[in-house]
Amino acid sequence: IIFSRHSFLLLEFFLPPPRALVFLCAPLPLCNSFCPSVSLSSARFSAEKNLGLLPRMPATKFNSLEEVRVSDVVYWAQKRKRKAEEDGADEDPSSSSQLAYVSPSEKIRDCLKMMGEVGVLSVPVIENYRVPQKETYHGMLDIMIISNMLVERVGNVADDKDLDRSAVLKDILDLPVRAVKEAKETTRLMPENDVAHMDDSLPHAIRYAFTRFAYHRLTIFDRSGNGAAPHAVGVLTQNDVLLFLDRFPNLLGPQAAKTLEALGLCSYKVTRISETATVLEAFRMMYDSHCRELAVVDSEGKAIGAFNMGVMRGLTEFADYGQTLKELAEKIPLKKVETCARTDTLAGIVAKVAASRPIRLYGLDSSGRPEFVITLNNLLSVLVNSGWELKDVTVKDVLERVQVNTWMVNPTFLDYDLTLGEALKRMGEQQRVSAPVIDHRGRFFGMVDTNDILYAVMDTLDENYRGTLRETETAANLYSFSMTDRSIIDDVFKRPLRSLEMVNKVQLKEGDLVWEVMRDVFLKHHYYCLAVQDKEGKVARCITQRDLARFVFHFPDILGETGQRTIQELGLVSGFVRAVNQREPTMEAFRVMRELGLPAVPVVNSTGKLVTYVDANDLRGMTNFYGLRLMISFFKCSVPNPEDYSPDSIPVPMPVTCSASETLQAVMIRMVETNAQRGWGVDEDTHPITVITLEKIFQILLQPPAVQSDAQSKFVRV
Numbered sequence: 001i002i003f004s005r006h007s008f009l010l011l012e013f014f015l016p017p018p019r020a021l022v023f024l025c026a027p028l029p030l031c032n033s034f035c036p037s038v039s040l041s042s043a044r045f046s047a048e049k050n051l052g053l054l055p056r057m058p059a060t061k062f063n064s065l066e067e068v069r070v071s072d073v074v075y076w077a078q079k080r081k082r083k084a085e086e087d088g089a090d091e092d093p094s095s096s097s098q099l100a101y102v103s104p105s106e107k108i109r110d111c112l113k114m115m116g117e118v119g120v121l122s123v124p125v126i127e128n129y130r131v132p133q134k135e136t137y138h139g140m141l142d143i144m145i146i147s148n149m150l151v152e153r154v155g156n157v158a159d160d161k162d163l164d165r166s167a168v169l170k171d172i173l174d175l176p177v178r179a180v181k182e183a184k185e186t187t188r189l190m191p192e193n194d195v196a197h198m199d200d201s202l203p204h205a206i207r208y209a210f211t212r213f214a215y216h217r218l219t220i221f222d223r224s225g226n227g228a229a230p231h232a233v234g235v236l237t238q239n240d241v242l243l244f245l246d247r248f249p250n251l252l253g254p255q256a257a258k259t260l261e262a263l264g265l266c267s268y269k270v271t272r273i274s275e276t277a278t279v280l281e282a283f284r285m286m287y288d289s290h291c292r293e294l295a296v297v298d299s300e301g302k303a304i305g306a307f308n309m310g311v312m313r314g315l316t317e318f319a320d321y322g323q324t325l326k327e328l329a330e331k332i333p334l335k336k337v338e339t340c341a342r343t344d345t346l347a348g349i350v351a352k353v354a355a356s357r358p359i360r361l362y363g364l365d366s367s368g369r370p371e372f373v374i375t376l377n378n379l380l381s382v383l384v385n386s387g388w389e390l391k392d393v394t395v396k397d398v399l400e401r402v403q404v405n406t407w408m409v410n411p412t413f414l415d416y417d418l419t420l421g422e423a424l425k426r427m428g429e430q431q432r433v434s435a436p437v438i439d440h441r442g443r444f445f446g447m448v449d450t451n452d453i454l455y456a457v458m459d460t461l462d463e464n465y466r467g468t469l470r471e472t473e474t475a476a477n478l479y480s481f482s483m484t485d486r487s488i489i490d491d492v493f494k495r496p497l498r499s500l501e502m503v504n505k506v507q508l509k510e511g512d513l514v515w516e517v518m519r520d521v522f523l524k525h526h527y528y529c530l531a532v533q534d535k536e537g538k539v540a541r542c543i544t545q546r547d548l549a550r551f552v553f554h555f556p557d558i559l560g561e562t563g564q565r566t567i568q569e570l571g572l573v574s575g576f577v578r579a580v581n582q583r584e585p586t587m588e589a590f591r592v593m594r595e596l597g598l599p600a601v602p603v604v605n606s607t608g609k610l611v612t613y614v615d616a617n618d619l620r621g622m623t624n625f626y627g628l629r630l631m632i633s634f635f636k637c638s639v640p641n642p643e644d645y646s647p648d649s650i651p652v653p654m655p656v657t658c659s660a661s662e663t664l665q666a667v668m669i670r671m672v673e674t675n676a677q678r679g680w681g682v683d684e685d686t687h688p689i690t691v692i693t694l695e696k697i698f699q700i701l702l703q704p705p706a707v708q709s710d711a712q713s714k715f716v717r718v
Contacts, residue, residue, distance in 0.1 A: 139190030305334025421493030446502025563665035
């Protein structure tokens with residue numbers, strides 16, 4: 001029996017799923033309008049993987065990237081895969097010529113097994129695949145989602161000795177995929193907009209999926225049917241696009257010959273982990289840093305391999321998560337570290353990615369220690385920027401793209417009848433410095449900071465004629481409150497939260513424009529954390545200055561040419577900074593901050609060189625303020641035995657520093673990656689000469705007329 005293409009389509013329409021059984025009986029040429037699919041059955045995978053015949057021949061020449069459609073990349077990837085199979089060469093199984101999918105009812109355990117068979121880290125979740133008018137896309141199940149669920153439910157190895165972690169892992173693996181979206185964890189995200197269509201332009205797909213959302217893999221839909229709903233036909237990965245660009249290097253344009261240094265790609269911090277760390281600790285670090293791969297280093301800090309999410313596909317027993325990375329490497333070898341140099345060109349890096357298919361490339365110093373990292377998304381962002389303009393960005397855009405902190409997405413509200421001491425304790429347990437406060441009716445009352453509680457203590461001490469600078473030095477150079485001072489502080493801690501004057505009562509809406517929030521709130525009132533209402537008008541989330549900075553960090557084209565100007569050229573070097581000495585009590589640093597209205601003060605040694613800094617984050621986790629009488633070098637020490645050092649040589653955390661000749665973008669990248677709210681400009685002798693705050697960066701982003709506007713803010717409600 002000879003079938004035409006049209007009769008094949010009729011056959012496809014009338015037959016119930018699974019239709020693959022019929023396809024096996026038909027000659028292969030009948031299937032040239034079908035993109036092969038892979039479900040959980042290994043037999044079905046084996047039978048269908050060779051059905052990728054091309055609907056049409058891919059184009060062989062393009063004049064510019066704007067001419068390329070998503071279908072061009074998909075067809076080219078199919079042709080490449082077929083040729084590799086004919087030549088008997090190894091080919092990337094995650095190519096877009098295959099649609100490997102799972103249904104919502106499948107168990108996560110089986111999904112991991114299938115990911116291992118196909119060689120991918122994520123799979124589309126599709127219900128009623130190829131059933132006309134009933135096919136439903138539920139998003140992409142990424143292995144990182146499963147890993148994050150494990151980390152959040154299991155916690156650290158040292159926590160809760162009675163917890164049966166093996167049972168927790170089994171429960172997760174036995175969950176159906178549909179339960180992932182119903183889970184309580186904020187990492188359950190399975191976005192349904194990680195898609196592209198065959199007729200989309202490639203720059204559009206790169207901009208609105210890879211660049212803006214940093215998706216690693218897209219589900220491709222075909223909407224060419226006569227009135228039929230779009231249906232899934234394949235996937236498109238970042239690697240597919242870079243392989244395509246390597247085949248057509250003219251599409252790289254003038255950027256092709258530029259070096260990584262010139263493109264600003266050598267400032268991204270490497271997340272590294274020791275080979276002696278456990279597998280669970282590695283997953284915890286990836287969870288905390290929100291990254292998919294870690295550089296594994298030896299005792300000397302030299303890179304010896306890379307650890308990524310793919311390892312989880314082979315770990316089904318919790319005992320496996322307790323072994324060290326060094327022990328794991330004997331069973332599952334670490335990924336090879338693909339290296340790059342600052343002088344490599346973009347074209348050369350694209351060729352290297354095409355040859356070895358890495359997730360990341362690492363820049364190493366002369367000793368083999370990782371200095372910087374480049375992701376595939378970084379490379380694509382150079383070619384197609386995000387297209388964002390600050391005037392169009394809303395609060396919702398920021399919340400959707402950069403907010404990964406659980407407490408920001410689901411903040412813990414404090415009742416205004418709580419005592420200051422209890423509020424400080426709860427904020428300490430959550431490792432936060434700000435929290436929203438509600439009244440007895442559940443209405444938003446205001447935002448409280450640890451600084452507010454500290455300043456209430458300082459005011460009360462001053463009112464009782466006990467200045468915060470009066471201390472008694474002990475033999476160990478420690479400072480302590482007198483018994484009377486302790487009694488006063490304890491009395492302050494018994495006051496209710498509503499006794500504080502909470503001036504930050506701002507409530508944003510998701511549709512508010514970010515540039516107006518910068519101008520009317522952050523720059524005018526210097527608030528750090530703001531409440532955000534949901535659609536029902538209730539405060540449901542929070543947004544911080546750091547969230548806005550992280551958004552600009554992800555989409556540096558928002559900075560435009562300003563990002564490439566030096567902080568000297570931008571007029572950010574003041575030449576004078578108020579500092580405190582490291583031998584002074586920490587309370588003195590906070591007194592200076594309050595009197596001068598400073599968010600932080602630099603700390604210098606006896607020669608005036610910058611050694612550390614003090615800001616509100618130093619109050620994170622405190623349940624009382626007795627420790628603020630410690631000398632700053634003791635309070636900020638980064639070692640467990642500061643008494644073994646002289647006061648001027650105690651190791652303390654070094655702040656983010658920069659020179660006057662560094663670009664704004666480079667400084668901002670370093671601030672965001674180290675989770676810092678500010679960077680300190682220093683001269684050649686490491687003396688502080690300026691401070692680069694997020695507010696100063698916001699001021700540069702806005703036009704002068706907007707910054708100087710005296711109009712009444714629509715956000716501040718008194």
